[in-house]
Amino acid sequence: MNEIVTTMLGASGVGKTTLLTSIYEEFKKIDREVNFKFLPDSATEEILQKNLEELKSMGDEITAKEGARGIAGTSAVAGPDSLPKFIFDLCKKSKGKKGSELLRLTFRDYPGSYVLSSNPVGREFLKKLLRESAAAIVSIDSPAAIEPHQPDPSNNKNWNLRKDSGKWHEARNHPEEILKLFKSAYSRLDEPKLVILASVKCETYVQTSEGALKLLECVKDKYAPLLKFLGDPSRRDKIAVVHAPIQTVGCLFFSRIYLENFNKPRFVFRKNNSGDAYNPLDNDHLLRYLLSFLLNLHNQGQLYERSPILKTVRKAFNQENIFEQAVKQFAKTRKTTDGFTVLQGRHLLNIKE
Ligand SMILES: Nc1nc2c(ncn2[C@@H]2O[C@H](COP(=O)(O)OP(=O)(O)O)[C@@H](O)[C@H]2O)c(=O)[nH]1
Ligand SMILES: [Mg+2]
Helix, strand or coil: CCEEEEEEECCCCCCHHHHHHHHHHHHCCHHHCCCEEEEECHHHHHHHHHHHHHHHCCCCEEECCCCCCCHHHHHHHHCHHHCCEEEEEEEECCCCCCCCEEEEEEEECCCHHHHCCCCHHHHHHHHHHHHHCCEEEEEEEHHHHHCCCCCCHHHCCCCCCCCCCCCCHHHHHCHHHHHHHHHHHCCCCCCCEEEEEEEECCHHHCCCHHHHHHHHHHHHHHCHHHHHHHCCCCCHHHEEEEEEECECCCCEEEEEEEEEHHHEEEEEEEECCCCCCCCCECCHHHHHHHHHHHHHHHHHCHHHCCCHHHHHHHHHHHCCHHHHHHHHHHHCCCCCCCCCEEEECHHHCCCCC
């Protein structure tokens, strides 16, 4: 099977599993747009369907929990080898049957504690995974990156970055641990990579284009050391970096922070109207960017003849001419406004006409 792996990156509770669940929800709708289907394998479907039901039945107010979603707790004990893989097969649409499989997209999720230096086994696993993956999606907890120590309730609609913005950023998002992981996995690259900085839990901040741009500025500022590393002249031609604000729940807005024992911050989210339904937004663009990257590699990857990822991509696209056409049609409608932007490596995402 032609398999392309994406690593989900982020500490506990930043929203990795919820992001994956919203992708699962979105994948089901793709065949309305183009002539192929994304089918989860049965284990993926079982886990994500359960998460989806939980998300859909969420109350009017929630306190974001660390590692709230299913898989984390149990697998943390069992170790990396027993982690589930989230597998989606891109298939040709054919009446009644599953259709032939063209490309397998695998997403790797794991307990968020793997990101921390205090977990050497987890970090070793992650380094290897990052090195072998074509793409990484860094899930960024937006309220942690933005909110000051004491959020100002009137700051909600026309919110502004303050001098003391991002009081809990280090504690929640662990940007320096993420940077260290990239440093160990991307130090010598011989094939191109896609890095998506996905700002999640961002409902509050992206209601206006202006707000979405402020979020982008904040991410650029808070991740400046990572962007500097990825943009180093020795590697910048090989790495595409995209910022994507994703509302993985859609109906829950940041409300307030309270401190629990040992000053641990708890972020509370509320629905604007009681009973508002789960309504993820824009998560399909993660997939559009991922497929743009793969299609570009197929068309313009001559520099990387020996790359295993290129070989896989070639095999996938060479099976059927219409597959390339369909992917092209799907990928080129990726969003480029409202905080979505290519921060680096545009040449790795271009789609030729
Ligand atoms: N409002 C809002 N809440 C979110 C979003 N993504 C995750 N959450 C909440 O944040 C908490 C942690 O998410 P989870 O996906 O389990 O994080 P993980 O540990 O990185 O896998 C859960 O309580 C989610 O309901 C989002 O985009 N918006
Ligand atoms: Mg999780």
